[in-house]
Amino acid sequence: MVAMELTAMSKTHPIKYKSGGVLAAAKTIIEEEIATKLDISTISFCCIADFGCSTGNNSFPAMHTIIEAVKRKYESSDLKTPDFYVWFNDVVSNDFNTLFRSLPLDRSYKVAAVAGDFHSHLLPPSSIHFAYSSWALQWLTEVPKPAVGLHSPAWKGGKRLYGVKREEVYEAYLGQFERDLEAFLKCRAVEMVKGGIMALLIPALPAYWDPQTEFTVASVIELLRSSLVDMAKEGKLSETKLDAFNFPYYIPTPEEVWAILQKSNSFSIERMEILKSGTLLTVDGHVACFRAVHQNMLTHEFGAETIDESFDMLKKKLQTSPVYANPSNDKTLVVVAILKLNNV
Ligand SMILES: C[S@@+](CC[C@H](N)C(=O)[O-])C[C@H]1O[C@@H](n2cnc3c(N)ncnc32)[C@H](O)[C@@H]1O
Numbered sequence: 535m536v537a538m539e540l541t542a543m544s545k546t547h548p549i550k551y552k553s554g555g556v557l558a559a560a561k562t563i564i565e566e567e568i569a570t571k572l573d574i575s576t577i578s579f580c581c582i583a584d585f586g587c588s589t590g591n592n593s594f595p596a597m598h599t600i601i602e603a604v605k606r607k608y609e610s611s612d613l614k615t616p617d618f619y620v621w622f623n624d625v626v627s628n629d630f631n632t633l634f635r636s637l638p639l640d641r642s643y644k645v646a647a648v649a650g651d652f653h654s655h656l657l658p659p660s661s662i663h664f665a666y667s668s669w670a671l672q673w674l675t676e677v678p679k680p681a682v683g684l685h686s687p688a689w690k691g692g693k694r695l696y697g698v699k700r701e702e703v704y705e706a707y708l709g710q711f712e713r714d715l716e717a718f719l720k721c722r723a724v725e726m727v728k729g730g731i732m733a734l735l736i737p738a739l740p741a742y743w744d745p746q747t748e749f750t751v752a753s754v755i756e757l758l759r760s761s762l763v764d765m766a767k768e769g770k771l772s773e774t775k776l777d778a779f780n781f782p783y784y785i786p787t788p789e790e791v792w793a794i795l796q797k798s799n800s801f802s803i804e805r806m807e808i809l810k811s812g813t814l815l816t817v818d819g820h821v822a823c824f825r826a827v828h829q830n831m832l833t834h835e836f837g838a839e840t841i842d843e844s845f846d847m848l849k850k851k852l853q854t855s856p857v858y859a860n861p862s863n864d865k866t867l868v869v870v871a872i873l874k875l876n877n878v
Contacts, residue, residue: 559809560870561599564733567872568603571804572664573729574613580604582643583621583662583725585652585718586670590633593622593668594641600664600733601643618643621662623652627830651675653717657725665722668735669868675714677780678706711784712794719873723800726875732801737811738788738867749857750866751811752785754820754848758828761847762836770843771836779835791869801873811866817852817859821845 582600587593597620608615622633626649637645648656652667653675722732739750759781766773788808795803815823825845833841852858 557595559807560733560735560868563805563807563870563872564596564599565603567731567733567804568600568664569607571872571874572604572607572731574604574607574611577616577663579619580616580663581619581621581661582664582666583623583648583657585623585665585667586673587622587624587628587633589629590622590636593633594636594638596666596668597643598638598641600666604664605642620645621648621657622646623648623650623656626650653714653721655721655724659724660727662722662726663730665726665730665732667718667733669737671715671718671734671736672711672783672785674707674710674782674784675717676710677782678703678710707784708786708790711786711790715791715794716798719795719798719801723798723875728875728877730875731804732873732875734869734871734873736791736869736871737785738791738808738869739785740865740867741787741789743865745857747857748863748865750785750864752866753857754824754852755781757851758824758844758848761844761851762832764847765836765840765844771840775835782831785866786869788867788869791871795871795873798873799876801875803871804874805870805872807870809868809870811864811868813864813866814861815864816861817849819861820852820858821849824848 580601582597584593584597601618601620604618605615620643622630622645624630628649630647630649633647634645650656652670726732737751739752743750743753745753762771762776762779765771766776788806792803792806795801795806813819813823825841829841832844836844857863
């Protein structure tokens with residue numbers, strides 16, 4: 535079903551479907567695009583920025599891939615290889631100390647941290663040659679108003695959409711995602727050099743998956759939400775607070791990402807590929823991953839004393855459903871979009 539839809543899409547625009555490891559596939563895409571699209575003739579130094587780098591685990595290999603690809607391009611030319619600078623961006627509360635402590639010792643670049651919201655201007659005009667962002671743009675600047683009090687993001691995949699309210703919530707989330715992504719692109723359009731390249735890796739949902747036999751990241755989010763609801767019913771966390779709480783992110787479909795990106799006047803879509811997320815997480819892996827991402831937010835909302843039990847409940851729910859026993863039932867997608875800043 536998914537493969538068919540995506541194949542059909544690729545007839546009208548350059549979206550391709552690829553199976554296999556997402557990181558290896560994204561690496562190949564980035565290397566090919568740097569080799570063919572990045573103009574190095576005018577570069578005397580090369581600045582790369584990672585927006586939403588977290589503590590660096592996944593960022594360091596990505597920065598290495600980008601820099602090695604640019605270096606190869608210089609080595610096959612008569613030009614002198616430039617010095618490389620990497621700006622690591624994340625929110626002000628990010629643990630940049632851990633990032634700096636774990637920087638690869640053999641790196642060939644200078645580094646700086648840029649703390650702040652990537653929906654605002656963060657770097658000097660015309661300073662970035664390559665912008666990168668992975669698994670970060672799904673975070674919203676705010677929960678859209680119609681969702682407040684409904685504590686369900688009304689996922690479109692699966693069977694979550696029913697009734698006017700749900701449709702309204704879905705539209706509100708999509709609208710917020712669109713405004714935020716547009717704000718991100720507007721800021722990068724100022725900060726990037728003309729002809730600069732941007733690689734965006736955005737988690738995405740297929741238009742349909744069968745909840746009886748398959749799951750996505752949205753299904754795991756639903757289970758976490760239902761764990762919180764169970765806790766509230768048992769009086770272990772505040773029902774009032776839960777009513778006012780919603781997850782501040784939106785997982786789009788590839789088609790939604792395409793529709794937003796292609797509206798940009800500043801960037802052209804050079805390439806867009808849809809990969810199977812391929813995280814192959816076990817139940818324990820899902821719990822660890824979700825805990826790492828949500829612990830601070832849920833501690834802030836409901837108190838530190840609720841955290842262990844919330845994630846124990848999530849684990850039980852995942853273990854109870856046979857769907858999660860097989861990691862290959864995960865139908866989550868990752869959109870890899872390569873954009874180029876127009877010269878005009
Ligand atoms: C799931 S982590 C992804 C980390 C890493 N890029 C990766 O691929 O593994 C998302 C990161 O994006 C950051 N983030 C979310 N919204 C952000 C914003 N508005 N500005 C800067 N960073 C943001 C979060 O703080 C978090 O560290």
